[in-house]
Amino acid sequence: MNFELSEDQVMLQESVNRFVQNNYSFEQRRKIVGADQGYSDAHWAQFAELGWLGMAFPEAAGGYGGTPVETMIVMEEFGKGLVAEPFVSTVVLAGGALVHGGSDAQQQALVPQIAEGKLKMALAFAERQSRYNLADVATTAKKSGGDYVLSGAKSVVFGAPSADTFIVSARTAGGQRDTAGVTLFLVDANAPGVAVRGYPTVDGMRAGEVTLTDVKVAGDAVVGAVDGGFDVLDATIDGAIAATAAEAVGAMSTLNDMTLEYIKTREQFGQPIGKFQVLQHRMVDMFIAHEEAKSMAMMAAMRIDDADASERRKAASATKVQIAKSARFVGQQAIQLHGGIGMTDEYAAGHYFKRLTMIDRSFGDGDFHLARFGALS
């Protein structure tokens, strides 16, 4: 039993922490997310250089063989600064699908490009009717000789505007919500028939609606087994839950620190408002919420690679439920304790609240995962 980071992991943590300190002050972030692209190419290049983009991939594929613990470390530090680069979409989501489903050839072709920062990807899994059910896929892929022809619309694809290549879930067999019959495809963003309508999300990130109109892809674009895409997606999204749980833990940590500082200095009725016992206990509850979330994010990092899919799913869902609860409480109360200033766009607290709220809206909300956990128990 050991909850310590290794020396290498501590170095990684310090390195990401330093990056965030130097590049993600609130004003620096405002500039980044306020610009059209919504992230910085220079930062992306730096991520590649520092090895963060290849970190999570197997060495055989050209990655650096990191574990979910390394991803947790990076994401927690990213969360502290609300880093906006498309790391989750490229490395955790599309990258996760490649790790869980990609052939050796696919991995060897794509992973080095990702690691070098030359390739950005996105995973297009949600649809207008799907909510959080990964098997609810209406987009079709019809076999046409050795090729497939994809048609349909994918919703709120994180990182879509910057993606060079998508991994798209489409139905090759079965009914609309059958887990069997979902297949994943690599789709070039510039392929004829692919249209992307990009937009900012409320947390300052970028996403897009991806429409596929008779998009032709070759047979070797299939990621994983034909009709077997669901398990790949499911494992990938569980990985994304672990990663964004750590991000939420980082964001809560900063938000708590910020709020504590605020109530220690803001004066009302002749004393710092942090002298009021009600606010003290609220703040204590916020710190407890963070501690619980952190414990669960660590647990997830250690369990999310479990070979037993049921154990993995339970760990992911339990973690997501905890994150939903903690993030909601910390976010809402941080605003309440800040009062008016916390409600303004000019002040950092609200942006942490927004990101925490959107993490809760991604990959299944608390209720969804409470039910999933219950079904597995």
Next chain:
Amino acid sequence: MNFELSEDQVMLQESVNRFVQNNYSFEQRRKIVGADQGYSDAHWAQFAELGWLGMAFPEAAGGYGGTPVETMIVMEEFGKGLVAEPFVSTVVLAGGALVHGGSDAQQQALVPQIAEGKLKMALAFAERQSRYNLADVATTAKKSGGDYVLSGAKSVVFGAPSADTFIVSARTAGGQRDTAGVTLFLVDANAPGVAVRGYPTVDGMRAGEVTLTDVKVAGDAVVGAVDGGFDVLDATIDGAIAATAAEAVGAMSTLNDMTLEYIKTREQFGQPIGKFQVLQHRMVDMFIAHEEAKSMAMMAAMRIDDADASERRKAASATKVQIAKSARFVGQQAIQLHGGIGMTDEYAAGHYFKRLTMIDRSFGDGDFHLARFGALS
């Protein structure tokens, strides 16, 4: 729009209030519920004399034509003193079934006896497997010539040990959980085949397990239509929800007053604990919980006679959900604020908490009624 009591209602309220003040100090109650019978015959006679036992029945049947508002008034005052006499079982439950389902002959035969305090009754509706579903009836009533033969076991029948006559739900047709096919029967407590195992409940009241072994009743013992007992039961239980909601409001009122008094006088760390802001806000939340419960109990008293069964059901379920929430919060926090002394059997607070907890366990808990309300919306 008028939330005032009429002059007669105010007089009723004062009269019940006076009774409770004089007869239901904590020590007086301990003596009553500690004795074998668990209530006082003298009180019961007084109830009759003061007209409270006949109040809710139609004048034509020998009652005094009161409305649910009168029942609310009595129950709220009873709640303030945790009155232990079997008023709910006789008047509200069995009496309610007579009002909703009884023939003129049945009403005229029984109501005057109830009103005079000569007849105590109980409604036996729950069974071991039924939880809160009134239609889940396994007890059978088989036709035998003009008679019926009843067999089965009824659970946790409030007021069973003192009941002279039961109204029992039994199945005459349909499957075990069909609403159609439930029939209500008058059963003499002394009839051959009727066995009662009585016991105290955690709140100091009395209930019993009623076993029916080939109990023969005449055809005129049917209350309401054959196979049509469910609607009578359903309306009766909704009435009991309104009545015990008012009781809970009364109990919360006393418990809040008691707790407020305690935190104003109990000193710790050199000051009354009521000076601590956290306890002040908790107390405020407890008073809000009581105000909300009171509003809903008033609403229920005005709506529970609604001719539209769906409106009646919604009002009852909404009220029960609110009572569950308020009673749980007030009860738990009253103990928390009292600390150790609140945990002891020698102190009144815990007994209010117990009664509130048992009201929550009667006629469907908060979750049950939240689902019922949702299904009706």
Next chain:
Amino acid sequence: MDMNFTADELAFQKKVADFVEANLPPDIRTKVDRGIELTRDDFARWMRILSTQNLAAVNWDKKDGGPGLSIAQKFLAEEAIFLGGAPRMVHFGTRMVGPVLLAFGTPEQKARYLPKIIASEEIWCQGYSEPQAGSDLAQLQCSAKLDGDHYVVNGVKIWTSYAHCADRMFTLVRTSKEPKKQDGITCLLIDLKAPGVEIRPIITLDGKHHFNQEFLTDVRVPVADRVGEEGEGWKIAKFLLGHERSNASYVSINKRNLKKLKDIAADQRVDGARLADEPAFRAKLSELEIDLQAAATMAMRQLASAAADKPVGQEASILKIRVMDALKRGHELMMEAGAYYAQPFEQAQIRGESNASQIGPDYLYRMTPDYFESRAMSIAGGSHEIQKDILAKRALGL
């Protein structure tokens, strides 16, 4: 006891509802329904339409030029207006300045200002808060120095709702530094077009412009625009706090939101079934509806007390806490209902600056911004914490 309104009262409500139905401009209706930011002109237009029926100053007595409605009628009128899809009013004139001038104003002030308030010809805002004085008005810094027949005002006001839509600001300023700080506060009526007034928008988390910050630099305010005596500002502020806080109107807003939420939950699908029938969501929906029913009944009880001229007392604070909680919860559930479509942020559309189609179902696109905005409900106008401090002290004697 009787929870029902009289037939006459309901007929009156129907009349108001019909008027709103017939006269609410379609462009404003659409904006309200879609949550698009309203312009100064939108507010002014609608308020003037209501004024034609004397429904802007809905709470005013007949003798003061108002419609002289009963308490039940006021409630029913407001409910009809809200449920008819109308925007909330910028009502500092009718709710604050009017009552204050009626109680403390000079005959000249009354003659000058009241008719334009009733007719919605001038729109008012309220300048209370300052960066260092939020809930604690005793800390006000904004100063007014007498210079002949004018005050010269310098300072900063903040959290001024709709100042950018208003003509004048009802303002608390400091005219002296008394040892007891509240004694030095005075009330001035400030023309927002006066030289030295600079209004800067504060954009909130929802991307909209509700609030402002005013920088007042050597702004000259005629002594004739001082309300009451010097140093009476605190008294006037307390008068307003004690004055009708129409939190009952939030019951109507809540009802409108609940209807919207139910529409959304009926349209959204979970595995092909209605979100409204998914057990966890349905339970949350029912819980909210029941909470709202409790709040509505409390509001009715308060209205009945007020109508019977009984003191309403601290129940107003209880009602505020509970209606605001319900509002926040309603917006939270509308956001949750959107699932992934809670994420897109379409600020240009929200602000009415773009006609681009919405991302995803068009009824969802502003649910998350609305949720963020709703968080202010337990902060503004006396935070929940302050309401509970007041209740502990005044209602419980703690």
Next chain:
Amino acid sequence: MDMNFTADELAFQKKVADFVEANLPPDIRTKVDRGIELTRDDFARWMRILSTQNLAAVNWDKKDGGPGLSIAQKFLAEEAIFLGGAPRMVHFGTRMVGPVLLAFGTPEQKARYLPKIIASEEIWCQGYSEPQAGSDLAQLQCSAKLDGDHYVVNGVKIWTSYAHCADRMFTLVRTSKEPKKQDGITCLLIDLKAPGVEIRPIITLDGKHHFNQEFLTDVRVPVADRVGEEGEGWKIAKFLLGHERSNASYVSINKRNLKKLKDIAADQRVDGARLADEPAFRAKLSELEIDLQAAATMAMRQLASAAADKPVGQEASILKIRVMDALKRGHELMMEAGAYYAQPFEQAQIRGESNASQIGPDYLYRMTPDYFESRAMSIAGGSHEIQKDILAKRALGL
């Protein structure tokens, strides 16, 4: 990072579990499973059995006569004992008196008391609280006056868990009225059979006898039974507060309760289906299980920190709050699971005074009393409010 225990550690746990399985007397096992009140003899018997394996003083070092377990082993041993169905121990001797004597005791005191603690031959209780001094020990009134080589003790102690099962009481008394009140407190070891000691039971809401009140009238306590110097009682009490508060063991109790709850929910039926599958109940069950998982992980992190000799600090208070909340919730759900069968109160059966059959399913009959009892979890040993005051001050610097 690694959440797993080593194979050696797990083998050790297995050994303890096997011992419990083989040696827990069946009558005691039944009582624990059924929630029947244990007698003094039951406690003593089981503790002596554990002592044969040196597992009563599970937290003691080898040099002090204990088993010298690692932190992980202690946790695993306790878990094996709880999950094996054993009763909680009356462990004031091993957890309080022992550590205090090791730190502050005279050689004579150590020789006299420690071996009997390790062997469970003497059972101890703790006399801290008084009617007017709950969480605020500075207010202690119980007085001890020196008279030759004895102290004469007069006063009242309250909330003494298991005094009726104990031989001796570790007691804080007042030996002087210093201006700074905590300076006058002294620690005495009192023989409960001494003349002048009267123990009165306090029956709690669950109908059981856990607590007592002691009336001490001219009780003579040898000076040799004073621990530390006069006036050092406060220091010793603080030493104990800082000493290992094995809240991690509540994780094991919670696990046992969760299993029981799941068994109940699997057996109870709602319209013929398992209560465990009813959506609302299942959600509550899952929520509790996840809360417990978070608490368990926090406990693991604390154990790992302790094992690495890092300061555990304020996390102990956080863990206490959360494990106690989980315990309370678990008991609440077990009560809810009973529906109408939550109502019968079978005190005689609970107290082991009747062999009558239970009303309703026999696994339900004491769920409501247990629920009432569990409310003490956020009161005893420093209420949640006090824990949060401590956290605000020490962890957050507020």
